[in-house]
Amino acid sequence: MMRDSRAEGLRALRAEQTERRRIEEELRAIKKAQGPGRSRLSQSVS
Structure with missing residues (x-):
């Protein structure tokens, strides 16, 4: 389970x-x- 969430986090990080x-x-x-x-x-901002 911990591995899955870590892998998911890495995928999200790479995508970002x-x-x-x-x-x-x-x-x-x-x-x-x-x-x-x-x-x-x-x-244009001012």
Whole structure:
């Protein structure tokens, strides 16, 4: 039983890490496409 819950936790952790890597890669691509300069996000927040 303990093994099952630990394996399930590891699967969830791996899934979260994979999702995080995908999102970070997407964010890098967006920043690269924007080019140098201030972030448009910080300007729209205020």
